Amino acid sequence: MPTRIQHSFADLRRVPRAGLVTFITAGDPTPAATLANMHALVCGGADLIELGVPFSDPMADGPIIQRASERALAGGMSLSGVLALVSEFRTRDNATPVVLMGYLNPIERMGYQSFAQRAAAAGVDGVLTVDLPPEEASEYAQAFHEFGLDQIYSLAPTSDADRMRRIVAAASGFVYYVSVKGVTGAKTFEIDDVRQKISALRALTTLPVGVGFGVKTPEIAAALSSVCDAVIVGSALVEIIERHPSNAAAALETFVASLRQALASGAA
Amino acid sequence: MNTSPLPDERGHFGPYGGKFVAETLMGPLAELEAAYHRYLRAPEFIAELDHDLQHYVGRPSPLYFARRWSNQLNGARIYLKREDLNHTGAHKINNTVGQALLARRMGKRRVIAETGAGQHGVATATVAARFGMQCRVYMGASDIQRQSLNVFRMKLLGAEVIPVTSGSKTLKDALNEAMRDWVSNVDDTFYIIGTVAGPHPYPAMVRDFQAIIGRETRAQCLAQVGRLPDSVVACVGGGSNAIGIFHPFINDPSVQLIGVEAGGDGIATGRHSAPLSAGSPGVLHGNRTYLMHDADGQIIETHSISAGLDYPGVGPEHAWLKDAQRAQYVSVTDEEALAAFRSITVTEGIIPALESSHALAYAAKLAPTLSSDHVMVVNLSGRGDKDIPTVAARDGISL
Numbered sequence: 001m002p003t004r005i006q007h008s009f010a011d012l013r014r015v016p017r018a019g020l021v022t023f024i025t026a027g028d029p030t031p032a033a034t035l036a037n038m039h040a041l042v043c044g045g046a047d048l049i050e051l052g053v054p055f056s057d058p059m060a061d062g063p064i065i066q067r068a069s070e071r072a073l074a075g076g077m078s079l080s081g082v083l084a085l086v087s088e089f090r091t092r093d094n095a096t097p098v099v100l101m102g103y104l105n106p107i108e109r110m111g112y113q114s115f116a117q118r119a120a121a122a123g124v125d126g127v128l129t130v131d132l133p134p135e136e137a138s139e140y141a142q143a144f145h146e147f148g149l150d151q152i153y154s155l156a157p158t159s160d161a162d163r164m165r166r167i168v169a170a171a172s173g174f175v176y177y178v179s180v181k182g183v184t185g186a187k188t189f190e191i192d193d194v195r196q197k198i199s200a201l202r203a204l205t206t207l208p209v210g211v212g213f214g215v216k217t218p219e220i221a222a223a224l225s226s227v228c229d230a231v232i233v234g235s236a237l238v239e240i241i242e243r244h245p246s247n248a249a250a251a252l253e254t255f256v257a258s259l260r261q262a263l264a265s266g267a268a
Numbered sequence: 269m270n271t272s273p274l275p276d277e278r279g280h281f282g283p284y285g286g287k288f289v290a291e292t293l294m295g296p297l298a299e300l301e302a303a304y305h306r307y308l309r310a311p312e313f314i315a316e317l318d319h320d321l322q323h324y325v326g327r328p329s330p331l332y333f334a335r336r337w338s339n340q341l342n343g344a345r346i347y348l349k350r351e352d353l354n355h356t357g358a359h360k361i362n363n364t365v366g367q368a369l370l371a372r373r374m375g376k377r378r379v380i381a382e383t384g385a386g387q388h389g390v391a392t393a394t395v396a397a398r399f400g401m402q403c404r405v406y407m408g409a410s411d412i413q414r415q416s417l418n419v420f421r422m423k424l425l426g427a428e429v430i431p432v433t434s435g436s437k438t439l440k441d442a443l444n445e446a447m448r449d450w451v452s453n454v455d456d457t458f459y460i461i462g463t464v465a466g467p468h469p470y471p472a473m474v475r476d477f478q479a480i481i482g483r484e485t486r487a488q489c490l491a492q493v494g495r496l497p498d499s500v501v502a503c504v505g506g507g508s509n510a511i512g513i514f515h516p517f518i519n520d521p522s523v524q525l526i527g528v529e530a531g532g533d534g535i536a537t538g539r540h541s542a543p544l545s546a547g548s549p550g551v552l553h554g555n556r557t558y559l560m561h562d563a564d565g566q567i568i569e570t571h572s573i574s575a576g577l578d579y580p581g582v583g584p585e586h587a588w589l590k591d592a593q594r595a596q597y598v599s600v601t602d603e604e605a606l607a608a609f610r611s612i613t614v615t616e617g618i619i620p621a622l623e624s625s626h627a628l629a630y631a632a633k634l635a636p637t638l639s640s641d642h643v644m645v646v647n648l649s650g651r652g653d654k655d656i657p658t659v660a661a662r663d664g665i666s667l
Binding site: 056057060070078079080103105106108109110132133135156157160167178181183 | 278286287290434444447452550552564565568
């Protein structure tokens with residue numbers, strides 16, 4: 001049976017159109033707000049939701065997502081809380097893939113087996129653990145495999161051919177290409193550099209390739225849509241939540257709809 | 269036990285260490301590792317490093333018999349390894365000289381560093397000034413307040429000091445911010461990590477640059493006492509001065525190795541910085557090691573009077589030495605460290621750093637239980653000038 005992620009990318013290929021992956025931090029600023037925001041992302045046209053698991057030391061994140069993590073932790077969010085949130089989301093939406101994105105320590109603290117089992121039961125489809133390269137992931141991979149969770153790995157402009165091969169061999173679901181040398185929400189990238197790297201990647205894998213970091217506007221999303229299978233937007237959405245802490249859903253939906261429209265036209 | 273082949277080729281000390289970083293840094297870490305392996309075996313690199321350690325840093329640092337203090341404690345004979353006499357006043361410069369030479373050979377013109385007490389920041393700013401490199405130091409906003417003297421020193425040396433206001437505003441947050449800078453500027457920037465933590469190869473590389481402390485201590489003790497010491501005591505935050513003095517003794521089973529963590533208000537209060545004494549294994553800042561974290565894996569705030577020990581993790585080799593029972597880890601409180609600070613100051617005329625005062629405090633507890641045959645070496649890792657405002661403030665005196 002195809003997974004939600006496979007199903008989603010298969011649908012996109014049929015259209016054809018680049019997918020829209022939207023990131024928000026779980027529990028920012030409250031679990032209830034996140035739940036409403038997740039449904040709003042889907043209503044706006046998101047194809048896949050990435051849910052950030054807040055961590056006290058988000059080394060790979062820029063200030064926007066750092067602040068979101070701090071707000072979520074201040075509100076009591078935890079890895080268990082994130083899983084409960086996904087379960088709750090699944091009572092209304094059993095189709096949209098949900099990928100968790102975070103750091104290793106909370107997962108390691110819960111235990112790889114226990115986490116993988118609980119995440120799969122909650123309806124999580126895959127996990128991107130930012131500070132876990134495949135070299136350190138053998139035990140983690142085993143647990144993920146056992147419970148049918150996809151291991152999303154990122155590739156960067158600094159990844160050479162050897163690393164690209166190693167990563168796509170370990171990856172499942174899709175591959176996350178980090179467009180810039182930097183943290184989330186940072187500078188923008190050169191589309192030609194991204195195109196070049198992704199064509200090298202295509203030669204190594206049939207997995208869908210998403211591109212993130214620095215995608216702030218519908219224009220950038222449209223430009224990217226011709227070179228990849230999915231465009232990943234995070235900080236721009238988290239910024240909307242920061243501006244409208246108690247009622248971001250409508251603003252999120254509107255912005256996501258504008259991104260989605262840009263992708264539809266970009267593919268034409 | 270022979271630990272010299274550690275870490276393994278992937279940077280592991282048993283289950284600890286490794287490379288837990290975002291993909292963007294895997295390439296630059298491999299490049300650093302290649303340079304480190306190449307140059308640490310290159311005679312001309314070693315010759316330049318030795319020359320700088322002698323003529324710029326002022327090595328070897330003395331091994332000094334603290335006669336009056338030993339007599340007062342009425343037990344073990346205590347020798348102090350005087351890293352406080354190094355240029356810039358602490359052991360940190362041993363490592364920054366080494367990494368700066370490496371950075372030059374790798375063609376990096378910009379260096380960055382994190383700092384807690386400011387000693388590593390000063391040591392980095394110093395070598396950057398000497399080599400004409402651009403330098404930026406990240407420092408927690410609350411550390412900037414308690415270490416204002418070192419902040420000004422770094423600025424005088426031409427470094428840019430960036431206050432870090434995220435998280436707990438201390439050393440761990442400065443490290444996060446330095447990592448973010450590195451990931452954003454990997455092409456021209458060399459990240460000079462100040463302790464034996466971080467992703468491989470940093471724990472091994474910083475240890476190798478700091479091991480000069482232990483090599484000298486070994487030779488000096490043989491020359492002055494006629495045998496190896498019975499115990500070696502050092503403070504442990506990230507653990508660079510401790511690994512530096514421990515490492516050359518690891519294969520000498522007769523030498524007891526004791527690391528002293530910052531007990532803050534006391535381990536029982538939860539307000540401390542002692543992951544080896546009261547934490548558990550986890551992953552932070554690129555390596556697996558003992559951490560202070562809650563049941564959800566969130567890193568918890570640490571407390572210590574000493575900014576340089578105020579860190580929730582510890583170098584992975586210490587985690588390994590603890591599990592292998594080759595080294596013993598204990599803690600002393602802020603109050604005990606302050607008492608040792610005052611005691612050594614008035615009996616030996618040496619004002620130690622508050623970090624080093626933790627090692628001295630444990631030595632002062634242990635020495636009276638031992639006979640006068642026992643030779644104990646304490647690593648006096650830094651001088652205390654920077655801490656005088658903190659100590660004065662405890663007495664209600666504002667300088």
